[in-house]
Amino acid sequence: MNNPEWHRVSVISVFHFFISRAISIIKEVGFNAGPILVAGYVTVDDRSFWFGIFGLVFLTLLLVDTLIIYFTFRFQLTDNQIIVKQGFFTREVLDLKFDRIQNVNISVPWYFKPFKLVNCILDSAGSAAKEASIPGITETFAQQISQQIHSYHQQHNISDVLETETSSELEQPATSILKLTNKEVTKYGFTNSMIFVIAAASFPIVEKTIERLGWDFSDYLKDLASYLPLPELAAKITLVISSLLLFGFLLLCVTGIGSFVRFYNYELHNQPNKLKRIAGLLDRQQISVRKQKIQGISIKQNIFAKILKRVTVQFHQTQSEHNPQSKKQSLIIPMLKPDQWQQYIPWVYSDFSVEQIKFSNISYYYLFRKSLMLVILPIVVLFIFLAFSQSLYHLFLLAFIPLGIFCLWLKFRRYGYYMNADFCIIRSGFIGVTYTLIPLYKIQRVSEKQSFYQRRKQLCSIEIQLAFSKLRLPYLPEVVANKILNICLYKVESTDKSWL
């Protein structure tokens, strides 16, 4: 391709840009603008006028922005890369090398269908933020781009692009297998505390709905209390406690049934190159994960799992914005006994040796500093303010200081790290605990942060970016942190293994 030409996209893509910009603005500023809008709604008198003006200005700016993107959007295909240019006030130039492209997705949104146009998304090996998206091109052209990238990968012997299984891989024998009983997987549902959080968060909505519908349970409860052979107060307390227990039991049943349906007849097959999980009652779902693509392993135990003396092991893959399957398909082994998890790590990382793991703790200054800044100082300031403005009645606020420090101590005692020549395990948590195991050569980026206080105490915090998450270790001695970062960099930069 000697004279690569600059291509433009169809005028229909204006609609695509408009929708995608609107969604991205709502996503980016929606949460921040929410309180401002609510505050405006409460304080402004002529709401319909001001909100009308706001809406009009927003739509006009969005339309102008969309038109600027459309008129400035162009792309060029060269022998080994695609270059996308857009923007007027801020010119963006995106160079995406073909060898970095993992997937070529061709999607047909409903607004492109009548015009026989498609959106071609070039997914760059897990780089979540800036996959190239070329909307409003013909399907033939999109196929041509896809073909060109595939040919490049074949010529340069890049194997990562194809996610499809080859027939020889399908015939691989399972070397070992893990089966979980349905009783165990149902118990796993009970360890899911998220349902209680959702229930608590939805309480105001439910309350409003009941109020709107005009339902009144108080009379019904009073009648019910009168039937109990107890004094009135005791009967009411009994009813409230039993209602809460019943509600909690119903929630547990929901999560238990959900887990039973999802993980029914759970089987995990360990094949030479991949792990394959088969489970499900209504839909027998099979998830295969290439061992090479597993970026890290988490071992989690929340408070409910602690009561049941079980842990959950999660194998993480690269997470990508345009590939939601990667998020859904993180492979989970639920309900292992706490002493069992180490034996499953070599299934994925064969060079991980099962040994006695001794964690090093972070500095005590973490507890001192956080207690001072997050607990003692705010409570004392609030107490002084209230004591001056009102009375000493608020003395009880000081009782929250030991409670706050206790909570911070729980978090502090969980932080820890273990490192050998090839792996790092980071321990964190609050009441529960999470161990995250990462092979050092899979690290993407490292950072070191140091506040003024930390500098004086010769401490610093480190941040390790992985393809699936970001791990933090606060308040390490500076010498140790530097050593960890230097080893991580050495491993990443000297390895010839592919991280993907």
Place this chain on the structure above:
Amino acid sequence: MFSNLQIDVEQLPQHQQISYQPLADNAPIATAASWLLIFVFVYILTAGGYLINLPLIQNYPVPVYLFEFALTALSIYWSFFSHRYKGYALREQDILYKTGVLWCKKTVLPFNRIQHIETHRSLLQRKLNIASLRLYTAGGLKADLVISGLDSSRTDEIKQFLLSKIQQEANASANSNTTESVNE
């Protein structure tokens, strides 16, 4: 041949002993101008609040405006003051960037983890002949490393250098794949 020699950790390259290159002299002007633009918007909002009778602004217009002016002055001063604490460095295998006065942050990004590179030039940056370099890896939703306030020509040089490094990595990886498949 397989080997598993012990590594002397003390002999590894030390990222903490690097001398950093400063950013362009014009860079703090762009930062200060961005702050100024934000505060102009805040002044307009405050004026709007005064016109629609927001109690706080209606009752105390002078203290509110004085507070905003003080913040504006502080932001502009901080843009210039913090400039001397920012810097970047290139090593054989990675790029480093440091920023921050009270909270220092050093970021190290190995070349073999860069997925793609972007350069940004806003209207003001174009006038000041500076640019931003954004480097992406596979992690995170935003750019992993943003160096804002580099000379335009220096940005292009670094970009070309990084692109050539990425290409070398890709070629090395392809050769390694070929060798592996031949061995199989």
